[in-house]
Amino acid sequence: MSHTTPRAATRAIRFLSVLLFLFVAWLFDFILSDIGNSKGPQLQTYHSEAVDPALVQREQDLIQETTKLNGSKNRQKEIQENLRASMEVAKETMEQMAGLHRLSLERGIEPSTDQSKAIAEAQQRYIQSQSSFEEANEKIADLNASAHALGQELNYTREMLEEQRKPAFEKWQRAHDVHEFKAAGLKLIFIVPVFLLGAFSIARRKDSLYRPIFMAIFVASFWQLGLVMHEHFPSEFFKYIAILAGIVIVMTFLVRTLQSAAKPQPAALLNRRREAYHKEICPACAYPFPNARATAYTCPSCGTGLFSACSSCGESRHDLLSFCSHCGSDRS
Numbered sequence: 001m002s003h004t005t006p007r008a009a010t011r012a013i014r015f016l017s018v019l020l021f022l023f024v025a026w027l028f029d030f031i032l033s034d035i036g037n038s039k040g041p042q043l044q045t046y047h048s049e050a051v052d053p054a055l056v057q058r059e060q061d062l063i064q065e066t067t068k069l070n071g072s073k074n075r076q077k078e079i080q081e082n083l084r085a086s087m088e089v090a091k092e093t094m095e096q097m098a099g100l101h102r103l104s105l106e107r108g109i110e111p112s113t114d115q116s117k118a119i120a121e122a123q124q125r126y127i128q129s130q131s132s133f134e135e136a137n138e139k140i141a142d143l144n145a146s147a148h149a150l151g152q153e154l155n156y157t158r159e160m161l162e163e164q165r166k167p168a169f170e171k172w173q174r175a176h177d178v179h180e181f182k183a184a185g186l187k188l189i190f191i192v193p194v195f196l197l198g199a200f201s202i203a204r205r206k207d208s209l210y211r212p213i214f215m216a217i218f219v220a221s222f223w224q225l226g227l228v229m230h231e232h233f234p235s236e237f238f239k240y241i242a243i244l245a246g247i248v249i250v251m252t253f254l255v256r257t258l259q260s261a262a263k264p265q266p267a268a269l270l271n272r273r274r275e276a277y278h279k280e281i282c283p284a285c286a287y288p289f290p291n292a293r294a295t296a297y298t299c300p301s302c303g304t305g306l307f308s309a310c311s312s313c314g315e316s317r318h319d320l321l322s323f324c325s326h327c328g329s330d331r332s
């Protein structure tokens with residue numbers, strides 16, 4: 001972008017460059033994820049190859065049996081709750097009846113046969129509920145014992161399965177690592193050349209009109225390269241690479257800036273001189289020069305010749321600019 005580019009155009013170029021960067025980064029992202037998309041080794045396959053299917057079936061059966069057993073246990077507990085409630089009702093009735101019976105005897109009244117019958121019935125019900133309750137207790141104890149045995153067998157089966165799965169998992173892990181490594185390699189084969197090409201274009205074609213385009217491609221590929229490294233390499237390793245890349249980039253820019261400050265490029269130098277003459281200060285040391293001066297004028301501060309007599313027309317001309325402002329003769 002030269003300094004003669006209008007401001008609106010500069011802004012448009014910047015905006016389009018950023019837009020281009022976003023699209024290129026997006027495109028690279030798609031390409032890279034397609035490269036890394038190939039299906040890797042499946043853990044399920046490795047497991048089913050190593051594990052005895054009968055053992056897996058046994059595990060399933062044991063789980064089913066345990067579920068069924070727990071169902072029966074809950075049913076027995078429900079029954080017990082009901083029995084407990086009816087036992088309490090029977091007990092209450094029995095006590096009430098016994099109270100009435102005692103009252104009648106105290107008052108010297110002969111208790112009716114109905115009363116005696118009701119007491120006997122309540123007693124009967126109470127005793128029945130109690131024995132059913134005991135029965136349920138026994139059933140629960142039996143079920144608990146079976147559940148315990150089932151649980152032990154299930155644990156044992158699972159341990160055996162785990163033992164069979166462990167080497168399969170290790171084998172899968174190794175295959176998975178190899179697959180990931182290959183995917184990372186393929187991604188790098190794509191992105192590293194793009195990155196290098198971008199860097200090369202920027203370094204080699206400094207004055208190219210298409211520099212913003214190279215820049216967008218370079219920055220996008222650098223960004224994606226960072227992402228690939230981050231995804232596929234251990235974070236310890238990545239940390240050093242990222243820091244080293246950062247140092248290299250910052251140093252490159254710093255060295256460039258230092259070089260151009262020490263030995264300005266012709267365009268930058270001309271620009272600086274033009275601005276200084278325009279502001280009526282010495283381009284070398286910024287000491288102001290007077291408006292009214294002799295044909296030839298030297299900066300009193302640093303000794304740089306600022307004006308001299310034109311070799312064509314004899315008028316006073318800018319010593320550090322290319323053309324005479326009076327006759328237009330080119331000195332360079």
Ligand SMILES: [Zn+2]
Binds near residue numbers: 282284285300301304
């Ligand atoms: Zn000066």
Ligand SMILES: [Zn+2]
Binds near residue numbers: 310317
């Ligand atoms: Zn002249």
